Amino acid sequence: MTDRYAVIGNPIAHSKSPQIHAVFARQTFQDMRYEALLAPLDGFAQSVRAFAAAGGRGLNVTVPFKLEAHALADTRSPRAEAAKAVNTLLFSAAGIHGDNTDGVGLVADLTRNLGVQLAGKRLLLLGAGGAARGVLLPLLEQRPAALFLANRTADKARALGDEFAARAGACRIESGGFAALAGRQFDLVINATAAGLSDAAPSLPDGLYAPGSLAYDMVYGRETPFLAAARAKGAARCADGLGMLVEQAAESFFLWRGVRPPTAPVLDQLRGA
Numbered sequence: 001m002t003d004r005y006a007v008i009g010n011p012i013a014h015s016k017s018p019q020i021h022a023v024f025a026r027q028t029f030q031d032m033r034y035e036a037l038l039a040p041l042d043g044f045a046q047s048v049r050a051f052a053a054a055g056g057r058g059l060n061v062t063v064p065f066k067l068e069a070h071a072l073a074d075t076r077s078p079r080a081e082a083a084k085a086v087n088t089l090l091f092s093a094a095g096i097h098g099d100n101t102d103g104v105g106l107v108a109d110l111t112r113n114l115g116v117q118l119a120g121k122r123l124l125l126l127g128a129g130g131a132a133r134g135v136l137l138p139l140l141e142q143r144p145a146a147l148f149l150a151n152r153t154a155d156k157a158r159a160l161g162d163e164f165a166a167r168a169g170a171c172r173i174e175s176g177g178f179a180a181l182a183g184r185q186f187d188l189v190i191n192a193t194a195a196g197l198s199d200a201a202p203s204l205p206d207g208l209y210a211p212g213s214l215a216y217d218m219v220y221g222r223e224t225p226f227l228a229a230a231r232a233k234g235a236a237r238c239a240d241g242l243g244m245l246v247e248q249a250a251e252s253f254f255l256w257r258g259v260r261p262p263t264a265p266v267l268d269q270l271r272g273a
């Protein structure tokens with residue numbers, strides 16, 4: 001019988017995940033089907049259980065259900081615990097297992113697709129909400145020299161920095177508001193704020209971008225205000241989050257199927273579309 005998977009969210013019609021996983025399945029000869037599942041805002045757990053009861057093997061979880069998925073899972077990976085959010089569910093006789101592949105997806109895009117090694121580098125992560133939290137542990141595991149957590153509301157950045165301090169190893173974690181960035185330089189600046197959703201960019205001091213630096217927006221699909229500002233302020237390279245989307249999908253696919261799909265073809269296909 002063909003194994004069933006889906007991405008669950010609300011809204012869901014715009015999701016690129018069915019297209020991505022269809023390509024992965026074809027490339028790796030997996031007998032599986034991957035759908036888009038719209039769950040009512042007050043009916044996430046019910047929808048998940050109904051999908052599992054109907055023979056579903058696993059789900060990707062997107063906005064606004066990642067926290068509920070974390071709560072619903074019977075067991076969770078360490079990276080899902082650190083993220084306090086789940087984007088991948090696996091069903092088995094033992095119950096529902098929750099994982100989070102967003103952070104490893106970002107790291108894979110940075111290191112494999114963009115050729116940026118993070119060890120020894122100075123990183124700036126903008127934002128202190130769920131998106132920032134979700135990628136922190138995998139970023140720290142790459143052993144950057146320093147990581148600055150900056151947020152419009154400085155206290156939220158400080159709280160997040162304190163929470164992850166014990167896992168930083170030799171990496172120096174600092175945190176604060178955007179004004180605290182004055183006079184600093186970074187090799188990599190990652191935008192994990194929701195500013196782009198209202199067509200705004202975080203208001204950052206000049207001079208942040210070190211020679212050869214990369215500006216990365218976790219949002220994808222267009223030139224965001226953050227990337228436009230980064231280009232104007234001297235970032236040597238800019239990237240949107242499309243590669244992260246494809247790499248987190250590949251990581252989920254690997255968890256479900258035990259096979260690592262090639263990601264370049266589908267990324268080319270999406271960029272061409």
Ligand code: ATR
Pocket residue numbers: 126127128129130131132151152153156192193194195198200201202203
């Ligand atoms: P997500 O899950 O996408 O991270 P969230 O938890 O609501 O969403 O967090 C939104 C993040 O975007 C926060 O860091 C928020 O900053 P505040 O903590 O100060 O609210 C940030 N953000 C939203 N709009 C912003 C803007 N216009 N400029 C800068 N930061 C913004």
